[in-house]
Amino acid sequence: MNFFDIFRLPKFEYGEVVITRDVIDTILDMAKAASPLEFTALLSGKIKNKVLVISSIVFQQYEASEDATAMHMDLPLLHGTVGSVHSHPSGSNRASGTDLVFFNKHGIFHLIIAAPFSQTDIAAYDKGGGRQAFEIV
Numbered sequence: 001m002n003f004f005d006i007f008r009l010p011k012f013e014y015g016e017v018v019i020t021r022d023v024i025d026t027i028l029d030m031a032k033a034a035s036p037l038e039f040t041a042l043l044s045g046k047i048k049n050k051v052l053v054i055s056s057i058v059f060q061q062y063e064a065s066e067d068a069t070a071m072h073m074d075l076p077l078l079h080g081t082v083g084s085v086h087s088h089p090s091g092s093n094r095a096s097g098t099d100l101v102f103f104n105k106h107g108i109f110h111l112i113i114a115a116p117f118s119q120t121d122i123a124a125y126d127k128g129g130g131r132q133a134f135e136i137v
Helices: 021-034 097-105
Strands: 016-019 040-048 051-058 062-064 069-071 081-088 109-114 122-126
Touching: 021 051, 021 081, 021 109, 040 109, 051 081, 081 097, 097 109, 097 122
Parallel strands: 016 051, 081 109
Antiparallel strands: 040 051, 040 081, 062 069, 109 122
16 A cells, blocks of 8 residues: 555656756766766656656665665655666666665655666666656657
């Protein structure tokens, strides 16, 4: 059971995802700077007319290794937090079982960026682990 089910909140629906160039550039920079360790952060945005617009990154304290990150999440999450981003220095942007559990509980849209950390190394997922398309503006 997730947050929306517990509090009987409406589920957020979107048909398209747009991410600002500044957010993508920050993700690329952070992944490269943290390597060979993983990095993680939260994505902030909003849905308007069924378009999810990711407009900023929210950084939380976290611990990292070459294989995992653990975020110290300060609850309640900031208004507008819609998901997460983290890196996989291993070179695979596929979601692990642990990633899928996190996705289902913490937001509606998630990104994984794999080494060598270019724009084409970013994969997007919905909260259920389904692959998502996105546009950079």
